[in-house]
Amino acid sequence: MTEISTVKDVLNIREICNNLSDKSDKILNAKVRHMEKKWIKYAAIFIIAGTVIGVYYPDKAFLTFVTAWLFVIPVMAAIYLTYGLIQYMRDRKNKIVVTIKNNDLTTRLMSIMREEEELKKAKEAIYKQMKNEENKGL
Numbered sequence: 001m002t003e004i005s006t007v008k009d010v011l012n013i014r015e016i017c018n019n020l021s022d023k024s025d026k027i028l029n030a031k032v033r034h035m036e037k038k039w040i041k042y043a044a045i046f047i048i049a050g051t052v053i054g055v056y057y058p059d060k061a062f063l064t065f066v067t068a069w070l071f072v073i074p075v076m077a078a079i080y081l082t083y084g085l086i087q088y089m090r091d092r093k094n095k096i097v098v099t100i101k102n103n104d105l106t107t108r109l110m111s112i113m114r115e116e117e118e119l120k121k122a123k124e125a126i127y128k129q130m131k132n133e134e135n136k137g138l
Contacts, residue, residue: 054061 050065053064
């Protein structure tokens, strides 16, 4: 396990997390757009099929419509919902959840910055002491 030593490391980790969430949002949006296009295609197919049935079989068109409305569409909806649930359960296994508490991260950053400031002050004090000893020695 690596330790976070500087503020830069913490900021890099936060940037990496933001990049990952941006990429996953883009992928999700692409999937949604793809599904929207699929539904348009399916709706067009149903409209064309209904028109063909209505033109060639006008007496049975109403019976076909009622049958599809009462039986076929609910069955297809149930199948689609079941498929979506299966995909969700499958994808859920591959997710990594990372939680960052802003308060906790902020306090850590502030403590690291305070430690760096203390180290700078100590270093400057040592340099002043060394310069004073050199000046006394000459």
